[in-house]
Amino acid sequence: MKKVYTDYIGKENCCYFPELVKTDRIKNLKKFFQLVFAGLFIGAVNGFFGGGGGMLVVPALTVIIGLEEKKAHATAIAVILPLCLVSGIVYCLKGAFDFKVGGPSSLGIIIGGIAGALLLKNLSNNFLKLIFYGIMFAAGVKMIL
């Protein structure tokens, strides 16, 4: 039924229902502005904190566009990757990167990341997540004090 309806609207007959087309256009405009403002915010956070933007892109995509979780995660990487590259270059140009620290830990992050993605995809246990948030909270408190 829905498909029939959109086909109908899509043709030149749309002028029969101008109010429907109008609300659709306003909806799209609203989504556009929501996405742009979310983008401005995400970019600011990712540049300032050197990460963490991905955790904001996923809810932005699921709430504003209504993407499913899996697609939102994949799309988030496509957004975050250029951001990290650009701000990483800025950080390096300003001499923030230290190879003594960066060499071994980058190697660890890359190996761990691939291993985590391949092996532990099904380990999205709620209990584990709770522990993870607990650690994050504790680390945050420790960093403030």
Place this chain on the structure above:
Amino acid sequence: MSEGWLYFAIGLTGGILGGMGMGGGTLFIPLITIFMNVEQITAQAVNLIAFVPMALVTLIIHIKNKLVDFNSVWYLLLPSLITTILTSFYAVDLKSEILKKSFGVFLILIAVAMFVSEGFGFFKNKKEKKQLKIPKDIKQ
């Protein structure tokens, strides 16, 4: 154990969590600053640089599986590129101590937000309540 191996181990921990989709960078940075006394700005730089090759591999896999929604990428990417450059320059010149404290606040906020969203389905996909009314005479 030499320091290099400790850096490697912390990177590995953060990487595995990141690969599982739990935001590895947000854990790697506090781990390495708290336990290894690395400067906050260095930790952030390392996190950014290390993410690039890892994300490149996963992104290629995701594109092959057609999971990336390119229509929405540009609307988020272009505005965020502008602000990310500005805040990067700002963060690099900031005092490490201030940066560390604000990162702590950010971590707490994220932890609470994630906890709430997990508990009450806050960020989950809202079903569109307002469906367009379909006139009865459009039926085939």
